[in-house]
Amino acid sequence: MPQLNPAPWFAILMFSWAVFLAVIPTKVMGHTFNNEPSPKTAEKPKQDPWNWPWS
Structure with a gap:
């Protein structure tokens, strides 16, 4: 299964x-x-x- 080979994907990850x-x-x-x-x-x-009008 080629998708399990980490070599090309790790390089793409690091480059990105x-x-x-x-x-x-x-x-x-x-x-x-x-x-x-x-x-x-x-x-x-x-x-x-404040000036209260009722005080």
Whole structure:
């Protein structure tokens, strides 16, 4: 049964993983987002105390 011989399938597996690990991360890391997040300011907005009308 030729499918039980691991020699050609192991080489194909290793070659496909080598291509996967070499090509795919460069394509994913090269992706740019349309809306880049803007950094938030360190200062917090001033919060006014709530004025209850019945107190």
